Amino acid sequence: MYLQPIKIGSLxxxxxxFAAPMAGYTDCVTRHISCNNxxxxxxxxMISSEALLRNNSRTLSMLKKFNGEKILAVQLYGSKPDTLGRAAIIAAENGADLIDLNxxxxxxKVTRKGSGAALGRDVRKLGLxxxxxxxxxxPVSVxxxxxxxxxxxNWREAVQAVVQEGVSAIGFHPRTCRQGYGGKADWKALGTMSAAAPVPVIGSGDLDSPSAVLRMLKETSCSGVMIARGAIGYPEIFSRTCRLLKEGIPELPQTxxxxLRNAKNHLLMAVExxxxxxxxxxxxxxxxAYVRGWPSASKLRNDLMKTSDISTLMTLLDRVILE
Ligand SMILES: Cc1cc2nc3c(=O)[nH]c(=O)nc-3n(C[C@H](O)[C@H](O)[C@H](O)COP(=O)(O)O)c2cc1C
Structure with missing residues (x-):
């Protein structure tokens, strides 16, 4: 009942x-692992629209699909409507299926230049x-x-502006810019938006477990969710969430x-x-993040941070399991 197909424009x-966008985390390997799970x-x-227009090779490489990626959902950021429009064309030419605006x-560093939350603050420009x-x-989401x-x-005004201009879905992280990632996300606002918006609303904020996802879907009636920090080092959150939503199977503790197997697999895929x-x-x-909460996690954390050698990283992970 809560796990449902969703239509975003023609998609x-x-x-x-969904797996939420996270700078420094959701590269093609992490996306692959999230979708496999x-x-x-x-x-x-988030990908800089300005850098895409400059043909920056590192930025262009962020558009790379993983093998078998069915839907390439590219998130762009920027402050100039014209630049964002041109970057959307470049993303489309590079295989994007959906463009999301941050x-x-x-x-x-981002808001200072009028991008990110600063663009969200300027509703007229956001619409443009x-x-x-x-x-x-x-299809374009925001x-x-x-x-x-x-x-x-100002989220009500923002919704009005983007809907008027043909947005196909809205991702809503109901914290203020000032809050950053602290405090609690305001799921009540998410519920209000979900009830009123004429396009699907994808909820974000405090989804740290399958049961939190179920609660968000129940309490807010949002059309879908995007899991962010809860998936770092815990890609099985996706499969466990689907099992909970589909079959009511409660979350079991991870062994x-x-x-360890997931951590090593992630590392190997990244090396490849x-x-x-x-x-x-x-x-x-x-x-x-994979070893978060383990008895020896703080020592391991220090050891992992000190090395830049893959085989040492592997040995450190192996050693944890033996201790
Ligand atoms: C390290 C990090 C990087 C993030 N990068 C992005 C990003 O590039 N684009 C974006 O829209 N949101 C980004 N976010 C926000 C998340 O997508 C999400 O909305 C937020 O973390 C709230 O969800 P949570 O409380 O479940 O983590 C980032 C969050 C974190 C923690």
């Missing part, structure tokens, strides 16, 4: 459990950005926060063996895709 997606769609990390990033992006001919701060909760040096650099923080 038919067979389930409503049951996510029906996984967003790319209008919620709270990071100062959507208008420019839909011209690329793909991800917004509830507002800039408690005194400036250390499962977690990006090479040893990049994989070692990017994977440390992710491996730390």
């Amino acid at each position: 038919h997606i067979s389930g409503n459990i 049951g996510a029906f769609l996984a967003y790319t990390e 209008a919620g990033c709270p990071v100062r 950005a959507i208008r420019a992006m839909v011209k690329a001919g793909l 991800k917004i926060r509830s507002g800039w701060d408690e005194t400036e909760l 250390p063996e499962d977690r 895709t990006f090479g040893e040096k990049t994989a070692a650099k990017n994977m440390k923080k992710i491996l730390v």
Whole structure:
């Protein structure tokens, strides 16, 4: 009843459990792992529209699909409607199926230039950005926060503006920009938006377990969810969520063996895709998440952070299981 197909514009997606965009995390390997574990769609990390237009090779490589990726959902950020529109065309030419606009990033480096949550704050410009992006001919969604701060909760105006310009879905992370990632997400606002918006609303915020996902779907009637921090080092959250929603099977504790196997698999896939040096650099923080909460986690965390050698990383992970 809660696990359902979802339609975003012309795009038919067979389930409503998504992997959220996360800068520094949702590269093609993490997306592959999320989808293998049951996510029906996984967003790319946010990609700079300006850098795409400059043909920056590192940025272009972020559009790379994993082998078998059915839906490439590209998230763009920027401050200029025209640039965002042109970047949407580049994404479309590179195989995107859905373009998402980031209008919620709270990071100062991003908002200072008028992007992310600063674009979400300027509702008129936000509408113009959507208008420019839909011209690329793909379904366009947007991800917004509830507002800039408690005194400036503008999500209602933002919804109106983007719907008017032809947006096909809205991702809603009901925290303010000022809140960053702290405090509780306001699921009540999510419920209000879900009841009123004429397009699907994908909820985000505090989805740290399958039961939290079920609760969000029940309490807010949102059309779908995107799991973010809850999936870092725990890709099985997707399969376990689907099992809970479909068959009512409660979440079982993960065994250390499962977690170790998943961590090593992630590391190996990263090495294969990006090479040893990049994989070692990017994977440390992710491996730390896989072993979160273990008795020896803090020592392991220090040891993992100190090394940049793949075989040492593997040995450290193996050693944990033996201890
Ligand atoms: C490390 C990190 C990176 C993130 N990067 C992005 C991003 O690139 N684009 C975006 O729309 N949201 C980004 N987010 C926000 C998440 O997608 C999500 O909305 C937020 O973490 C709330 O969900 P949670 O409380 O379940 O983690 C990021 C969050 C984290 C923690």
